Amino acid sequence: MTGQTNGAAQVGNALDLPDGPQPAFRTDLGALYQGDCLEVMRNIPSGSVDLVFADPPFNLGKIYGKHFTDAVAEVEYTNWSEVWIKEGLRLLAPGGAFFLYNIPKWNMRNGAYMQSLGMNFRHWITIDIKLSLPIQGKLYPSHYSLLYFTNGKPKTFTRPRIPIQVCRHCGKDIKDYGGHRNKLHPDGINLTDVWNDIHPVRHQGTKNRQANELSEKLLERVLGIASEPGDVVLDPFGGSGTTYAVAERMHRQWLGVELGDIEPITNRLTGIGNQVELPGFGDSGKGRRK
DSSP states (O other), X not given: OOSOOOSSSOHHHHHOXXXXXXXXXXXXXXXXXXXXXXXXXXXXXXXXXXXXXEOOOXXXXXXXXXXXXXXXXXXXXXXXXXXXXXXXXXXXXXXEEEEEXXXXXXXXXXXXXXXXXXXXXXXXXXXXXXXXXXXXXXOOOOEEEEEEEESSSOSOOOOOEEOOOBOTTTOOBSOOGGGTGGXXXXXXXXXXXXXXXXXXXXXXXXXXXXXXXXXXXXXXHHHHHXXXXXXXXXXXXXXXXXXXXXXXXXXXXXXXXXXXOOHHHHHHHBTOSSOBBOTTSSSSOSOOBO
């Protein structure tokens, strides 16, 4: 491991678990563990993580392989969620951020539980994604929720600006901004808690990634808002490795856990199979795409 860190813990303390499982994969910035997230999290020192990002299974009956059942009784799913959420809070340094991505049904309960633990509610962020099929007898579901809590007063908060929206056909501004267009900040307008510019990942035919992969833009925004270079980021549900790839590119340290097959993640981080190539694994050393 090289370099200094401004994060909650030094690299060795944060990424190595002397009394716990050993990482299945390492980079200069991160460590990936294969196994149950709770087993790994219980071996991480308290207060050693600056940001937790979690995208757990939604209990919708999706197939995640033989290691996990995504269709259990609601009370069982809720109890399991509360256990790993509480463990995640234990790991957060003072002022650290906790982002939880899920469907509204579960995040209503998750948010209430997080508040009961004394966490500081910051935002319920709406991710506008029209991807689901209509459900008979209900409104068309078109968004996911992203809870944003902190462990006390946030130690890091950077509010991003987004480009002024223009018509894709004529190129003119979509809004007139009350006649004050010339007074807007040159870097764009302030980001709100409704994100309608996070587009679904739809390249399964050309990239070797999972169909339910999160957008890298989403993780770039989360890490940009609530972390700084050198901070330690934990994602206990690795999936296709989006959090880890973005953390590498943004110079964050990271801890990852995946219960199932980790080959898609390691392929992505080593640049195999049209994935993201990271420093140290390619000739350029600049984390390019193949």
